[in-house]
Amino acid sequence: MNYEKQCRICGKDIVVINSRYCLCGSDECKKKNNKRLHEEYYKRIKNDSYLYEEMRKRDLDNLRRSYKPVMCSLCGKQMVRDYNAPTHRDRMHTECIIKDTIETLNRGTRLTPTQRSRLCARGYDLGMVKEMIKTGEIY
Numbered sequence: 001m002n003y004e005k006q007c008r009i010c011g012k013d014i015v016v017i018n019s020r021y022c023l024c025g026s027d028e029c030k031k032k033n034n035k036r037l038h039e040e041y042y043k044r045i046k047n048d049s050y051l052y053e054e055m056r057k058r059d060l061d062n063l064r065r066s067y068k069p070v071m072c073s074l075c076g077k078q079m080v081r082d083y084n085a086p087t088h089r090d091r092m093h094t095e096c097i098i099k100d101t102i103e104t105l106n107r108g109t110r111l112t113p114t115q116r117s118r119l120c121a122r123g124y125d126l127g128m129v130k131e132m133i134k135t136g137e138i139y
């Protein structure tokens with residue numbers, strides 16, 4: 001069965017074998033059509049907070065499923081994942097990193113570059129940790 005239609009992008013007359021087809025088949029029209037569908041999809045999602053929430057939940061579910069339990073490489077205990085937190089990919093507890101830093105400093109040893117960058121990644125620096133040691137305020 002042939003259907004006479006018009007390409008929905010360039011408007012050219014086309015004959016298609018499936019009534020759902022609506023493109024002339026040129027790469028350019030295919031590309032433009034994909035782009036349009038994509039834009040429409042995201043516009044719809046942006047305007048629809050319910051859909052947006054659903055999508056977010058689905059993403060989080062996928063995230064959860066894709067995660068294996070991760071053990072903190074410092075204390076060996078399992079990391080509790082808060083998927084809404086920006087830290088959900090951490091492989092060490094922040095408090096363990098700080099404890100590790102404090103222990104290193106108390107031994108009178110310098111921090112390795114790895115230890116430094118771990119601290120940095122959590123928004124701490126050496127000065128802050130030294131301050132914690134001084135004030136005894138270790139969280």
Ligand SMILES: [Zn+2]
Nearest residue numbers: 007010024029
């Ligand atoms: Zn076309």
Ligand SMILES: [Zn+2]
Nearest residue numbers: 072075093096
């Ligand atoms: Zn830990």
